[in-house]
Every structure is written in structure tokens, then in C-alpha cells.
Amino acid sequence: MNNILLPIKLAWKSLFLHKGRTFLTILGIIIGIAAVIIVMSAGESIKGLVLGEFESFGSDYIQIEIKVPTTKKNSFANAGGLAQGIQITTLKNKDADDIGKLGNIKEYGGGVMGQGVASYLNENKTVNYMGSSGTILNIMGIDVASGQIYTSEDDDQLAKVVVLGSKVAEDLFGNNDPLGKNIKIGRTTFRVIGVAEEKGMSLGFNYDEMVYIPLQTAQKLLLGIDYLMFITAKVNNPDTMEATASEIEDLLRQNHEITDSKDDDFAVTTATEALEIINTVFGGMTLLLVAIAGISLLVGGVGIMNIMYVSVTERTFEIGLRKSLGAKKKQILWQFLWEAIVVTLFGGVIGVVIGVAITFLISFIASQIGFSWDFILPIQSVIIAFLFSAVVGLIFGYYPARRAAVMDPIVALRYEK
């Protein structure tokens, strides 16, 4: 027992003798550890935030988007292809109806997106509109605060009715009641039949800035197209969702006369897949940030090594004395190694405390300004921080400690005190 406690006690005593220097030495470690904790914890919180928004969609739906063939199955690359002016016009209302006939599909609907200037009296506002069936609004969890959502009859009759996002309603009508009023989008006049509940942002999509129009009305009267941009389908049984997704792919390939999957002009994404993507992206991002924070730990480690070298040189006499009184190489080595480990672990403790405090402060401020930001402290971040600081102490303390261990006691004793 004495063999373990002694070097720790010696280390503590020696570090305490040089309080100022010890503090400066561990400052680098403190910052590094705190940074690791903050980054890991904030990463978890942001992920929780995004997943929270994501899950408000529900995890039981399948999204079918148009896609430029041969691009990867991801919206950004896809958007790039579409932005180059490539029009994919093959996804039709019939595809949506065929998907709706599959066994596991509970609800479904096609949709289109567009942009236009909405105006009421003298108020103008550029808005994004979504042409969709009422079912999609249902799937997306969009409900009205007042009025009602359009029906499938409205859709079939190309009814010129809209449901306004709460922000759009506010911008165009101020305190007036928009229900029953006529607004224009482009040159077409629509009657406002509903105002959506405030829903906020989710995944870059601002519900409150949207105008919702019956699908066929948007297709024929605003966009002049006969195709869909996306189809959203809700499943009965989420457990067999992947199989349903494959069924949809086969169906669409058949409808679009595609034989090779790399010629797909559509992409089928399930909610679980999207969740996995989010997890992967955040995992990677957190790893990167932790690596950057880790660099500051390495720099801190170099600081430790530097100060340990100074300490070894300064205490050459002490080392010589201890050796002359019978200390073995290993005992001297461990005395200085423990000093390095104790100093880094001590820095680790302070770093963890500061890191947790700052993380808590961030979550507090974030929730004060309206984010649903939870204070998450991943326990592995604390463990990693501790282990890492001990390893840093061990590695960077080793060379100075070795130098102390191999000193010749006679030479060391002659060293000027």
C-alpha cells in the first residue's frame, strides 16, 4: 500500500510547494479537458435538439423525392443537380396513388413546392408554398389555429383556397382576421380558409413562413406542371418499413421503366434512415471537434513535459540524495511520473468542473432564449477526459522522469543546491 501511496503523497507535496508554477502548468490541461467536455456535451445537446424536431415528424413515414439519376441519395447533391436546371418530371400523381395501394401504407400524399409573391391590399410578401393533399399536412402534424384545412374535394375541384402559415398571416393581415379574405399569389386569387398553428423551424424548414395550397391547384394553376416533387407516406407497421421502402422502389422502377437502380430518378428515404444519417453526421462532427479540443490537450501535455524537465533539473540534488539513500531507478521514475500524472489529473478535475459549469451555462442561456436545449452530460466525456489527461501525464512525464531515474547519484549530489 505504502508503495502506491508514497509517490502520490510525494507528488502532491512537491506540487503544493510550487503552487503558482503548478497552476500555470495545468492551465493547458484545464482548458483542454474543459473544451473536450463542452464540445461533447454541446454536441449531444444539439443532436438532441435536432432529433427532437425530427421526431416531431414521427418516425413512421417514408419520403420519396425526385432525384437526378446517378447522383447520391442525398438531398444536397440532389438539390445541386436540380439547381443545374435538370427537371425531373417523371414522378406522377399515379405513382402516389399506386404507393397508397401497398399493404403497409396508412396514409400518403404527393406534393410540390414553389415560390411566389403573396399580396393582400398593399402588403406584399415573398412566400414558399407547398401544394399538397390535406393528408400530407396531417402527416406533417400541421394543424389549423383557426378555420379549416382544405379537403380532397377542394383538391379535385382545383379550389382556389389557402391555409396560411402563422407568420405569413401576421405579415399580411396584422391584427385583422384573415379568414374569408382574398389574397393573391402571382396573378391568382385565393381565399384564406385557415391559419396554421405556430410551429416554428424544423430542419431548416420554417412552417410559419409557408402557404399551403391544394395539390392540383398548385400544380395546374400556379406551376403549370403535372408531376410531383415528393411523396410522403405513413406506414402502419414501422418495423417492416425497410421492406415497404423496397416495395416502393420496385414499384416506381416499374412505373418509370427503370431496370438499373443507378438510373433511379427518385430516392426513397425512411425516417429511421434519416435518423441514422443525423446520428452519423453528428457523430462525425463531434469527433472532429473533440479531436481539435484534443490538440489543446496535447499542447498542455508539452507544457507538462517542459515543466517536468525544469523540475527534474531543479531537484537534481534531491534525486541524488534519494538515490544515495537507497532509492532505486524505478522508485525515482515513478515519483516523477506520479507527479506528472497527479498534476494532469488535478487539471483534469478542474477542467471537468469548469467544462460542466460552462455546459450548464450554455444550456441555461439557450433554453432562456427559446431553444429546447437540454443539459446533457455524456458520462463518457468525463471518463475520456480523465483517461486522456492521465495518459498525457504518463507520456509527457515519462522522459523527464526517466532522466531523473538514470542520474548518477554522485554527480547529482554535487549539483549546486
Add this chain to the structure above:
Amino acid sequence: MPENIIQVKDLKKDYVNEEVVTKVLYGLNFEIGAGEFLAIMGPSGSGKSTLMHILGFLDTPTSGQYIFKGRDVSNFDDDKLAKIRNEEVGFVFQTFNLLPKTTVYENVKLPLLYSNLGDHDNKVKEAIKSVGLLHRINNLSNQLSGGERQRVAIARALVTSPSVIFADEPTGNLDTKSGQAVMGILEELNNTGHTIILVTHEQYTAQHAIRIIKIIDGHIVSDEKVINRKSSLNGDNFLK
């Protein structure tokens, strides 16, 4: 004739520095009996310190044999030397070599940290008591006078109950009175059976020993019993 504790046979020491060989000790032969009080005398550069380092297991000979208590220790590695230093010898240095900002108690305890001897507390207190410094036990080493420091150093040398105590110019940094006191303690230790090896260049100090080996330029020039032995013992001087 007491049993030999140390036997030195044709002991040589060379220092090699950038291929320049400096001969320090030229084939020394002598024996030291248990319970002896031996002074090794010689001017600076004579090789007396080198000899003491070898005898005290701080250094190894280039050739020849050093037999300690019947064991040939000439080729011991660093760790074996450290162990035998800890168990068999105690050092008293000219410059005291106490840890600064550290209490008398902690200083005396130091060799026990590296030994397997139990009951540290009693051993430390006994050693401090034997040099008459119990009242200073919790003082820091830098709060003591030179004489007191050397007495702490002696207590530290005693704490492991070693076979031999090496004293390297123990009075060199002390005033006459303190020097006398320190020599008195060494004499007393010798009287209670300790083997003492004293290294000094002062004839006066060496006169406290029973036997004097004189070294000049790495050769033993004389090895004689002391005729007019001086004593610093005068009864109640040290043990309070």
C-alpha cells in the same frame, strides 16, 4: 581481531572522458574490521572521495575486488547497489544534504521510504533522540544551525541501523564547537559497536579515529593505528 567487514583487493578506478583515461586509484589493498573507526586521509585530488564512493556503493571499481561481508559487490548493477546502500550504509556529508523546507522528522525518515523495515515512527524518533534533537523534531531543516543539521544527517544515517557509517568531511562546514559535537557523536556510535569510516583532509579530525589510512595520488602511503587519539566525549554533552 574483529571479523572483517570490508576487504579490498587490487582495487583500481579509472575515469574515461572523451577517450582520455585518468587513473584515480592504483590497485589498493586493505581490510576493515567490524566495529572499527577508520579515517581515510589525503589532500584534494588524492582519490579519497572516489574510494569512499566505491566503499559506500555509490560507484563501482574499474577492476579489482570489493568484498563486503563476504559478498563480492564489485559488479553489482545500479538497483543492487541502491538496495545495499539502503540496508548496509549510512552517509554523513560535508554539506549535510538535508531536504530543504522539510521537517527534521521527514528528513530522518527518508531512507526508510526505500526500505522494507517496518515501524517507521519509532525508528525515526529513536534516531533523532540519539542525536539529542527530539525538541527540534517538527522544525524545518532550514530553521536549524549547521551543527544541528549535521546531527539530523547523522540521525538519518542511523535510522536503518546500517553496518557502516560513512562520514565525508563531516566537520568541514562547521565551527569548532559544533564540529567537536559531531565528532563526539561519531565516537559514541563507534563505542556502541558501529563501524565508522571517516574521510577528511584534517589531521585534527582524523585523530578521533582508531586507524588512519593516508592516500596520495591514488596510492596508500600509510596505514597506521592512531597513537594520541583525541576524544570529544565529555559525558553529558550530546545525549539529553
